[in-house]
Amino acid sequence: MIEIREIGRQFNTRDGGTFEALKDVSFSVKDKEFFSIIGPSGCGKTTLLKMVAGLVRPTSGQIVIDGSPVSGPGNDRAMVFQHFVLLPWADILTNVGFGLEMRGLSRRESREAARPFLDRVGLTGFAEHYPHELSGGMQQRVGLARALAVSPDILLMDEPFGALDAQTRQLMQEDLMRIWDVEQKTVIFVTHSMDEAAYLSDRVLVMDTHPGKVREVLDVPLPRPRDEAVRTTPVFNELTSHMWHELRGMIGDPTAPAPE
Amino acid sequence: MVTDQAAGATDVELTLAARGGSSSRWTPWLFRIGSVGLVLLIWELYGRAQDTTLFFVPFTSVVTALWELVQTTEFWDAFRQTFIPFIWGWLLSLVVGIFLGLLIGRFPAFDALTKPYVTFLNALPISTLVPIAVILxxxxxxxxxxxxxLFGVIEVTLNTAAGVRYVNRDLVEMGESFNGTQWRLFRKVILPASVPGIMAGVRIGTGRAVVGMVVVEILLVAVGMGRLILRYRGRFQSAELYAVVLALILFGILLQVLARRIELRASRWKSEMEQVA
Structure with missing residues (x-):
């Protein structure tokens, strides 16, 4: 279980004041749960995710995973990034094995261990290609395979499909669903797409902004496994329109700070 | 019939495209060769218009002199005497420069510690240190x-440090997220990501080291190529004098081309990435 306990994050602004990015954020994510965080730009959802990853420290509060507080990155977690962040000088197989290499395996061992994960994301024939030769969707499949390859209990996904076009995005969502059904991992998924959150998640956290805080946590009462058909069900539509209702008041505010 | 025509048209288009592509690739070379050729032509004509060959000689005479010079053992002895210390100083500047640059780029404390010396060496014309080096x-x-x-090391250091310092933040964060040691993060992310900066340093540093080599020959009591220069100058053998200078220039260009090649090769992923972006 991941417990987010009264997390706060403040930044010092250039004019000497402080900017409160997150305030009193508390919630918990159950094991094997697909948990999405949705909110307008600048609500601190990416910062929150990076705190769970151990890349950013909260100014106040604590994150506790299975009883032990987070003090940095850990072998139990792996992250998928919005802009893929692949090593441009390394081929795809080395990229997928990168996490294993960071954890001490040799290049050869990690490449070998990476192969099945390349198959799992449907890139079997691309082991020796380089990132720039792949489309955005394929690059993010590499990003996902790299995270899966270290066998994390928790997958942290930061708007992973945000940089993709609509069709690719939908395909990736379906593939992620399929993979997640098999892998059974805890996922925290940051997104700004209501559709995506409803389609993928067990629960959705809607965040408020200025400062970023919990607005509400929604259950997604859709049966699994899900397919495209759920997108046209009344439950799905009710959920997304509810989220839209919650979010519309927060966006379009001209005084909002620049997106994170 | 229709398909035949279509295929034919495609072939023509392909040919045109290929021709367009190759002509645009060769255009800069045409300009370069034309530019050099024009200067050489003016040199030649101006040289021939001189009453005496004491001061200014036509380009063709210089080439002839160089051709005769490279057939003498004396030239190659001189070249070796110049070349051996150059190679050592040059390699040393690369090794030390890359090492220092990595430390400076990675550790702000080391940067602060070395900054006065780096700034000092960077601001100082290295030639002024020649007499001190001779005394010592x-x-x-x-x-x-x-x-x-000394000529080479500063550029290598500064470019390497810049290469390390401006490694993409996202790459570093991604590396950190996989929970490895600092050393692995350095070896597997920061070092390869700094290669373009390091290689730029190697290229610029190589050029500076060649300058250093010539300065040493001119300012020190000359034994290598510098001795040839002094001798031919003393004897008013202008064609031979120019030939030695030309040989040094050619050597410098050769090293530059070599360094540029290595740089492009090592930084290939970067240019390919930029083409996509």
Whole structure:
């Protein structure tokens, strides 16, 4: 279980004041749960995710995973990034094995261990290609395979499909669903797409902004496994329109700070 | 029939496209060769218009003199005497420069510690250190190596440090997220990501080291190529004098081309990435 306990994050602004990015954020994510965080730009959802990853420290509060507080990155977690962040000088197989290499395996061992994960994301024939030769969707499949390859209990996904076009995005969502059904991992998924959150998640956290805080946590009462058909069900539509209702008041505010 | 025509048209288009592609690739070379050719032509004509060959000689005479020179053992002895300390000073500047640059780029404390010296060396015309080097180390290999080294090392250091410092933040964060040691993060992310900066340093540093080599030959009591220069100058053998200078220029260009090649090769992923972006 991941417990987010009264997390706060403040930044010092250039004019000497402080900017409160997150305030009193508390919630918990159950094991094997697909948990999405949705909110307008600048609500601190990416910062929150990076705190769970151990890349950013909260100014106040604590994150506790299975009883032990987070003090940095850990072998139990792996992250998928919005802009893929692949090593441009390394081929795809080395990229997928990168996490294993960071954890001490040799290049050869990690490449070998990476192969099945390349198959799992449907890139079997691309082991020796380089990132720039792949489309955005394929690059993010590499990003996902790299995270899966270290066998994390928790997958942290930061708007992973945000940089993709609509069709690719939908395909990736379906593939992620399929993979997640098999892998059974805890996922925290940051997104700004209501559709995506409803389609993928067990629960959705809607965040408020200025400062970023919990607005509400929604259950997604859709049966699994899900397919495209759920997108046209009344439950799905009710959920997304509810989220839209919650979010519309927060966006379009001209005084909002620049997106994170 | 229709398909035949379509296929034919495609072939023509392909040919045109290929031709367009190759002509645009060769255009800069045409301009370069034309530019150099024009200057050489003016040189030749101006040289021929002179009453005497004491001061200014036509380009063709210089080439002839060079051709005769490279057939003498004396030239190659001189070349070796210049070249050996150059190689040592140059390699030393690369090794030390890359090492220092990595430390400076990675550790702000080390940057602060070395900043006064780096700034000092960067602001100082290295030539002014030649007399001091001679006093300290004489006119043998040690001073020569030291001067070449000092000429090259700063550019290598500064470019390497910049390469390390401006490694993409997202890459570093991604590396950190996989929970490895600092050393692995350095070896597997920061170092390869700094290669373009390092290689730029190697290229620029190589050019500077060649300058250092020539400065050593001119300012020190000359034994290598510098001795040839002084001798031909003393005897008013202008064609031979120019030929030695030309040989040094050609050597410098050769090294530059070589360094540029290595740089492009090592940084290929970067240019390919930029083409996509």
């Amino acid at each position: 180390f004489g006119i043998g290999y040690p001073s020569r190596i030291l001067i070449v080294f």
